[in-house]
Amino acid sequence: EDQVTQSPEALRLQEGESSSLNCSYTVSGLRGLFWYRQDPGKGPEFLFTLYSAGEEKEKERLKATLTKKESFLHITAPKPEDSATYLCAFSGGSNYKLTFGKGTLLTVNP
């Protein structure tokens, strides 16, 4: 069965303290692995799409990586404005929908 699990559920960091969020997935025929950011009261905002193992993408303090079983979102020297829920999702097989994990709630304290 296709599924995705994110860990940890919540992460609290001090400003400048780098860390990583994990997304473990199981799917036959991955079409894409997606990372989104969601702020309270808003819809998810797209960050990255990864398509194949070994691929990496960067945006400001964020870097996403992909293996055949996991994706990591690395956050370097985070700032308080990086506080949000980070969602991982995939599409694959015969499905065109995105299947989402439950997310990691990141809090960055000044």
Next chain:
Amino acid sequence: GAGVSQSPSNKVTEKGKDVELRCDPISGHTALYWYRQSLGQGLEFLIYFQGNSAPDKSGLPSDRFSAERTGGSVSTLTIQRTQQEDSAVYLCASSSRGAGDEKLFFGSGTQLSVL
């Protein structure tokens, strides 16, 4: 419009009433998706439209839920005889092709509260 628009932003209803939620996708986007997000839960897929057709309705939780899309644009999600467990944020998203390898653009959602 520049983004996906959903209305109303908040809806409070009584148990047993019907509600309609509206989504205006980004102009030109052929694919439209409805998701539901409950407190502490991930996004739960409801239905996917390609044009006016719905090739994947597998996420609709019961026959009280239905959705339609007209003119390849606006979509309406209807919940009949609402129940308290229907309380959630209903999110709409659109994408240009719906091929599964492209990003979705989300609206801000409709917060539905069933009393």
